[in-house]
Amino acid sequence: MDASSSSLPRVELEPASGAMRLIVLGATGSIGKSTLDLVMRNPERFKVTALVANNNADELARLARQVNAEAAVLASETHGKALAEALSGSGVAVSSGTQAVLDAVERPADMVVAGIVGAAGLMPTLAAIKPGRAIALANKECLVSAGDLFMETIRQTGATLLPVDSEHNAIFQVFEPENRREVEKIILTASGGPFRTTRLEDMAAITPEQALRHPNWEMGQRITIDSATLMNKGFEVIEAFHLFPVEFDQLGVLVHPQSVIHGLVQYTDGSLLAQMGSPDMRTPIAHCLAWPKRMSVPLRRLDLAEIGSLTFEKPDPVRFPALGLALSALRRGGGATCVLNAADEVAVSAFLDGRLRFPDIPAAVEATMDRLESAGRLNRPDSAEAVMALDGEARVICADWVSGRSGRQNQG
Secondary structure, three states, X not given: OOHHHOOOOOOOOOOOOOOEEEEEEOOOXXXXXXXXXXXXXXXXXXXXXXXXXXXXXXXXXXXXXXXXXXXXXXXOOOOHHXXXXXXXXXXXXXXXXXXXXXXHOOOOOXXXXXXXXXXXXXXXXXXXXXXXXXXXXXXXXXXXXXXXXXHHHHHHHOOEEEEOOHHHHHHHHHOOHHHHHHEEEEEEXXXXXXXXXXXXXXXXXXXXXXXXXXXXXXXXXXXHHHHHHOHHHHHHHHHHHHHOOOOHHHXXXXXXXXXXXXXXXXXXXXXXXXXXXXXXXXXXXXXHHHOOOOXXXXXXXXXXXXXXXXXXXXXXXXXXXXXXXXXXXXXXXXXXXXXXXXXXXXXXXXXXXXOXXXXXXXXXHHHHHHHHHHOOOOOOOOOHHHHHHXXXXXXXXXXXXXXXXXXXXXXX
């Protein structure tokens, strides 16, 4: 992979009308709800042309009515009837199914907030990339599973890509495009999660309930578990490689338990620029919605005197092997990061279901990657269909490994 393939926005967004037209993918998730909270606080600034969700008909209907959306779409055809009933008489256009989601992103829009969780978000987000549009990207899989393909699509269309993840948005805020050759290092911060100081011998007994109690952030289940293993930080390094024009060795991770500093950029003159803020996703979302300007966000301001001190430490590679796995996948290139993501999603689901122990999550991912590498299956996917095929193959292999491990644990 070549860092020169990275892309940073250079043009100012110019909505076709006074209000910015928005499509929100993953409307009922944490990113979607935070986005719509800002929309409802600024109704004169935004017009929602479509809301897309997976299967939560009642919640999608409620949100569609609140923001006066033109259309509401569910990926699940099974729940389509419930959505139609919930929005009967509202004037909101209703549809469901995979094709309906792809049709939704064809609606007029100045910006698409891509907040669908998992590999399911790849195809709709790729389809949403259009000339003149901005993509506010919160879906990790677009860059982790298909980074080269996704960034090439962005460049070919001339679309504007804005990072929503707090760490990448922080780096975006302090990265100076005109001085990109003077950037020495990009540093992503990690809270360390709930098990930063847990003894190694106690890790096997960690329960899903414990792992879902993140000390600083309120997020969806998968990303919360990934934050607990530090796999999420590995994903973010992969994303940063595609988003910013740096080489692998210019990317670093620093554990910062307070989650006050979200990202840093080191320059050749010795300057270390950092973006700081409360751990609330509305800040990076608002930065994307208003870019290149700013908008008001009603959240508690940082009080550094009250915080008192900020601490930093290196990540522990023994306690958190998932981070090393992710960095290794990025170095391997090809389809390795696609396999990494797919296997992790299967392993995390198995852990949440009680079929896998916490330390077995990275073990399952590593076993899946090794098997596909031995089979010569880690070549770079050259299309979205090839990405999804490799993703599916990795899921089957990982599920088999999980079944075998679960069987051995039950016997023991």
